Amino acid sequence: MTTSKGTGTPSGPTSSTAAFAEPTQDVGKKWIFAVILVNVGINTSFFGPIQVLLGQQAIAFNEEGKEGILALVTGAGAAxxxxxxxxxxTFSDRSISRFGRRVPWVFIGALLGTIGLLGLTVAPTVAAMMLLWCLVQLGCNGALAAIxxxxxxxxxxxxxxxIGGLASMGTVIGILLGAAVGAVVAGNFALGYVLCAVALVAGMVPYLFYSNDIVLRKEDRPPFTWPAFVKGFWISPRLYPDFAWAWITRFLVNVGNHMVTLYLLFFLRDAVGFENPEFGVLILTGIYAILTLVTAVIGGRWTDKVGRRKPFVIGSSAIIALAALILAFAPTWTGALVGAAVLGIGYGAYLAVDFALLTQVLPHAESRGKDLGVINVANSLPQVIAPLIAWPLVTILGGYVTLYVAAAIIGLLGAVFVVKIKGVD
Known part of the structure; x- marks a missing residue:
């Protein structure tokens, strides 16, 4: 595979053999940097709203019903x-654009996400808020699938x-920027949405110039039929057990993680009694982000060096569960600081190493986009499941202690099931 070192024109091979083959030539620094920036933009657009802005908007609509509104909106978007x-x-797998297979969908996804974010600034009702957040999720997840x-x-x-570790830097920086936006706008969530939209567009632009995306010729594109298209989204656990166990592991860890972070603003406000909860979210996210960046890079390089993935996934999952237990039994500002630090240590290593593991259990080279899209459902579905679990735990079944203990148990199950993967050490 040829690598573009600084041009904006796709220069990769144009044959399907190259498009579907396992790459052997190392990618360059400009390409990696561009991928990181796309992740920064997408995750700023995800987590700025999820961590602070949607919660502020929910409070503006109905103070007493804020938990239910936030659960409804985030759950619908995740669906x-x-x-x-x-x-x-799947669309990106089959694209025959002269710009390559993935670039058009990064662009289209970012465009849709930007429209949704700007629309949220003037959403007149909870229903409009929900629909516009769904548009943001549609666009940003489309871009995420392609990148x-x-x-x-x-x-x-x-x-x-x-690369998984470095791409995780983009994820964490995006999370940190999202929290920073929430703190800086000081309750002006409309301005916050505008800043998230700017971050999304700015993060996409460099990839358009340094993508080196592989072009698929029309004659090499696999034939299309609707039955095969629909059937392709089912990947048999019997035929591909490693893929299934990897999916289940990521799903469980992410359910636990989303349960921890979903009500963080409300946790600081109502349980800890922190005077400025938006600023508190920024501080906790900063601690989490710094440690995630460090462990993502170290963990990614370490796992490449030793050639093993599973021990790192197991260990990092257990550390994430420990963070939830700290929040459960130390609902203080000090406890929150320690919990954020532990969560960062665990989640950084998890992001880097689990991504590398997943790329090694994909069933088919010609459908990487679709298969990774199915994997990414294990990131998205927890955003639906976590609010459904978290809301009754917080409001009816014991509050934040019950919530965080349940999150820890669910996350630990992910560590258990990763041992079932046989094709990767």
Whole structure:
């Protein structure tokens, strides 16, 4: 595979053999940097709203019903993402644009997400808020599916742990920027949405110039039939057990993680009694982000060096569960600081190493986008499930202690099931 070192024109091979083959040539720094920036933009647009802005808007609509509004809006958006990820991944697998397979969908996804974010600034009702957040999820998950598939398209296996760690930097920086936006706008959630939209567009632009995306010729594109298209979204656990166990592991860890972070603003406000909860979210996210960046890079390089993935996934999942227990039994500002630090240590290593593991259990090279889209459902579905679990736990069944203990148990199950994967050490 040829690598563009600084041009904006796709220069990769144009044959389907190259498009579907395992890459062997290392990718360059400009490409990696561009991938990181896309992740920064997408995750700022995800987590700025999820961590602070949607909560502020829910309070503006109905102070007493804020938990239910936030659960409804985030759950509906996550339901859309369940479809968007594999669907956009499939579209990108089959795209024959002269710009490559993945670039058009990064662009289209970012455009839709930007429209949704700007629309949220003037949403007049909860229903409008929900629909516009669904549009944000549709677009951003479409872009995410495409950029995720670009990694196994172009990066060889021995680079994927490192790239997974560096791409995780984009994720964490996006989370931190999202929290910063929430704190800086000081309750002006409309301005916050505008800043998230700017971050989304700015993060996409460099990838358009340095993508080196592989072009698929029309004659090499697999034939299309509707039955095969629909059937393709089902990946048999019997035929591909490693893929199934990897999916279940990621699903469980993410359910636990979303349960921890969903009500963080309300946790600081109502349980800890922190005077400025938006600023508190920023501080906790900053601690989490710094440690996630460190452990993502270290963990990614370490797993590439030793050639093993599972021990890192197991260990990091257990550390994430420990963070939830700290929040459960130390609902103080000090406890929150320690919990954020522990969560960052665990989640950074998890993001880097689990991504590398997943790229090694994909069933088919010609459908990487679709298969990773199915994997990304394990990121999106927890956003639907977690609010449904968290809301009754907080409001009816014991409050935040019950919530965080349940999150820890669910996350630990992910560590247990990763041992079932046989094809990866």
């Amino acid at each position: 859309v993402s369940l479809v968007a990820n594999p669907l956009f991944g 995720t598939a670009a990694v196994p398209d172009q990066a060889p296996v021995h680079q994927r742990g490192t």
